[in-house]
Amino acid sequence: MTDPATYDIIVIGGGTAGCVVAARASEDPSRRVLLIEDGPDPRPIPDVVADPKRQSELILESPYVRMYDVERPDGSSFPLLSGRIMGGGSSVNNLAVVRPMARDFETWSAYGGPDWSYDALLPLMRAIEADPDFGDSPLHGADGPLHLHRGYHLDDPADPPVRALIRAAGDLGLPLCHDLNVPAPYGVCASPYNLKDGRRQSTAVAYLEPARQRPNLTIRADTMVTRVLLEDRRAAGVETRSSDGELLQVRAPRVVLAAGVFHSPQVLMLSGIGPEEELASLGIAPRVPLSGVGSGYQDHAVVYVTFQGTTDLRETYVIPKVRLIAKSDPSRDVPDLHVFMRPSIRMEGMPPLLPVSLHLLEQRTTGRVRLASADPSDLPIVEPALLEHPDDVAALLGGFELVRRLTAHPALGAFYGPLLTPAPDTDPADHIRESYITYYHGVGTCRIGPADDDGAVVDPRLRVHGVEGLWVADASVLPTVPHANTNLAAILIGEIAARELSAG
């Protein structure tokens, strides 16, 4: 069946970036914009989504999270996650608002040219945010759609364990970092969150909500895009499947794919755009050979180190007051670690256990996302290839040493007892390889690069190579994982895509 309505722009995926694209693109009343989201669009937004105090329930119990089973080389597995609700990742994530570092833009410029430099993108970064602490300064914005909230500033009074962390880190040479959204943040940082009046500011709230009343914006939730319609090498619309299984073709001359790092490559491959042999082996007729689709995956590996505690630690999991932005090796110029104190684990008959999490902000290898089958409802297979480079393991070992020194400091030593995991008589590198999970910061599966770059899927203006009228606009276009959480980067991509659509 074909939808009788036609549109100028179809946005596939109402996630972090997709909501930004749909909201910005529909600012021009002459454009008819259709936003299609696979997940639901519950309104009013359920409390479990809006209230960060219910984050554990949101992740562990709600229907708004997809889980992808990922194997480590030793055969054990761990889950990767994505949001399946309007707002995508920004509706289920931990709300941290962290800009990529200047160094990331420098790296991305090597793939995307000068338009991807820090200076070129600073005006957009400022336009995104409403930062009540640092807004209206050369680095920050005061009246953008995305509200930032710092519940804690480094000079505020804090619980004794947080004060102890700040002291111990200071004595180890980590400076105070009041604003982590500077070009080169480093040290003990106050963490900003996407929060306003205690409610989550997903892009469904910050961007889409004010645009919903526009007559030129149509929103279709609970609807999966099964493929992009191609005529010759031009995008002509999409095929959708509603939750009751009905297939519908919807036509538009411009299609923006914003289905996220796992599903944007999936939709491309289902449309016949991707590595020829892989498509053919699944019975999909290759239409546009593009070997980079699905390759280039990068993420942040996370490892937990656990100590016996002398007390319970109530520092919240979702919005810890401070994070350390640290270096695995003091001679490095760019910090490569986030370090967090985590709340205690209690089990009857045992003293409290205190985990510390180490987050490696780089990946020296690349993984991939593959189709499990030609059925759009089968989740793709993710092979993140994390920690396959010895230097990545070495960096986490450096982080482990830092945590050891921190917890041995007299201030923190009052809370952290003996090290339990990794067991002191074992090789910490084994613990790292056997137990890593991720920060849920996947990027790179439709990455930017020039047409003669085999791994590139989109050009620096986010247009899919070899296809007219098709853009990718989400975290999948980032060529390397930033030294930061990725939600703000995805918002930035949404803003860039909207600007490109306006440019014609």
Next chain:
Amino acid sequence: MKLDGTIDIAAPAATVWAVIIEPTDLAACVPGVRDVRRIDDRTFEGGVRASVGPIDGDFEFRSVLTRAEFPSDLVVEVEGTDSVTKSRVVAHIEAALVESGPAATTLRYRAVVTTKGRLAIIGEMVLRATAGMMIGQVTRCLRARLEAPTS
């Protein structure tokens, strides 16, 4: 998740064996296990209560001794569900005893634990964090029960 290791106990292998194949005896040595119910001579059920930050959960399990050939072939299958996410956790545990003297036994164990469902998001971190301490407490308990007091 895989766990393996050894526990040395200053007692004859037959004495150690008698305790580790008796469900309620063994359960009494595992910290935090409560409401132990002996179903038959190979099966027991029980529960564990744990909390991670704001999350409080009960874990109900059934443990079945599926092979018991003295001294080197003991297999236990544990299966359970947590109260928060209703995820399924399955553990396959193998153990063997090696007698290294008249009153000296090494217990070798190997366990593979798999979690199916949302609990996998935090479950493995909690298991890894608690496993070492739990095994340490089991070791102390077995020793206290089985080793002759030294004067």
